[in-house]
Amino acid sequence: MKSKLLKPYASIVRRQVRSVAARAVDAQRDIREDLVRSARHTAFGRDHDFAAIRSYDDFKARVPLVDYEAFKGYADRTRDGEKDVSWLGRPKYFAKTSGTTSGVKYIPLTRQSIPNHFGTARNALFNYYAETGRGKWLDGKMIFLSGSPEMGDTNGIPTGRLSGIVNHQVPAWLRTNQLPSYATNCIEDWETKLERIVDETIGADMRLISGIPPWVQMYYERLLARSGKSTILELFPNLEMFVYGGVNFEPYRQSLERLVGGRIPSVETYPASEGFIAFQDSQTEEGLLLNADSGIFFEFVPAGEIFDAAPTRLSLGEVSTGVNYAIILNTNAGLWGYNIGDTVEFVSLRPYRLRVTGRIKHFISAFGEHVIGKEVEAAMRAVADRHRVEVTEFTVAPQVSPPEGGLPYHEWFVEFAKPPADAAAFARELDAAMVEQNIYYQDLIAGNVLRPLVLRPTAPGAFRDYMKSQGKLGGQNKVPRLSNDRGIADQLAQF
Structure with a gap:
């Protein structure tokens, strides 16, 4: 109704x-x-x-x-x-x-x-309904993978994560549709929380799923492992809508669509x-x-x-x-x-x-190239599509003083869900794509200031293990696509 x-x-x-x-x-x-x-x-x-x-x-x-x-x-x-x-x-x-x-x-x-925070989210969803005529997501269950709604106190002012604060603004008429339960949402440990979320949603009539793509992917994987189903659409046949924000969806699209079993209409937000x-x-x-x-x-x-x-x-x-x-x-x-x-x-x-x-702070310009997130994501997307590979996560950092000697390079740490048949060819094409994306990078490669990029495939789950080691597993946390130092890269090297 x-x-x-x-x-x-x-x-x-x-x-x-x-x-x-x-x-x-x-x-x-x-x-x-x-x-x-x-x-x-x-x-x-x-x-x-x-x-x-x-x-x-x-x-x-x-x-x-x-x-x-x-x-x-x-x-x-x-x-x-x-x-x-x-x-x-x-x-x-x-x-x-x-x-x-x-x-x-x-x-x-x-x-x-x-009203800016909750009202805009509401407008995005209802605007989608009016544009497409698809509103059945209102008649089933919805899940918002978010931080804990528990509030602390700062001199009398309730204090917590934004996603938890917004949770308190959900109107009563929508709360009957909302999952997970308040108690589950309050669990701080992401992996424990995820298991509880699976418990509460695996048999539900899920219509709308919202969250940051890498954590939604983890949720899907746990659901399929627990249920024995091949795709999310087998488990949730009425799933109608995916709402996401915080990161570019394209690098995750192939993996998520494989898990879902098709393309689900989506709405991107920028909160x-x-x-x-x-x-x-x-x-x-x-x-x-x-x-x-x-x-x-x-x-x-x-x-x-x-x-x-x-x-x-x-x-x-x-x-x-x-x-x-x-x-x-x-x-x-x-x-x-x-x-x-x-x-x-x-x-x-x-x-x-x-x-x-x-x-602004996520770039590589160790040699004046000023490579930005849009460029590395566009290069990865183009080459991954050609090679029909699936990328779970990746990040890029400069290697200014290679331990093996020789010219410096950009080092790409990539976790593949479906790796390339020819990793060397994949790396060559990825470098060529970066040359097309950034003229300064092109000049550095052509002038022998940099050697072509080096691809470092990581073990399955490496990025999740890294985020867990930093206390940033789940919620609204995400891995930077690139950085101008070796902080993340040196941590990932152990994986």
């Missing part, structure tokens, strides 16, 4: 989504003005003369670009219980995430920002603790629709300038397609000029659709 009752609502949501997309630039201007007006009497607003801001140029002149470490002074004051620091009042929640140099990060979620940025609004068009009217004013900095003293800052109406941008957030949770570390590229301006291309 739910699918029939909610079909008119899905149509309303889709009309709203399309209306916002058509006026995205105006919506962004209105949000910027509203954010500045609302926060002018906060400590941050007074410190940065919000009262004098009349234009975007004024805004850029007063609001610096920061990461969490640079914003930490305001964040710590908020965490310590002070009111009206960077947003009015105190946060409703803190989303707790791992930092880099600062350790744990406490990202505020306010009464005003909560972060700092805000829900974009979601897939079309099953026929490329890219994710920017969430242009949901309490976030976006800025975009050409990725090559992000560490400059005075980088170019662009509002939405000034961006171009095909340019790699660092994405900057200003939010109704009190984040200002905040660099979340992601890079994006617009694939369309009418409407504004983008794709995530990587992380």
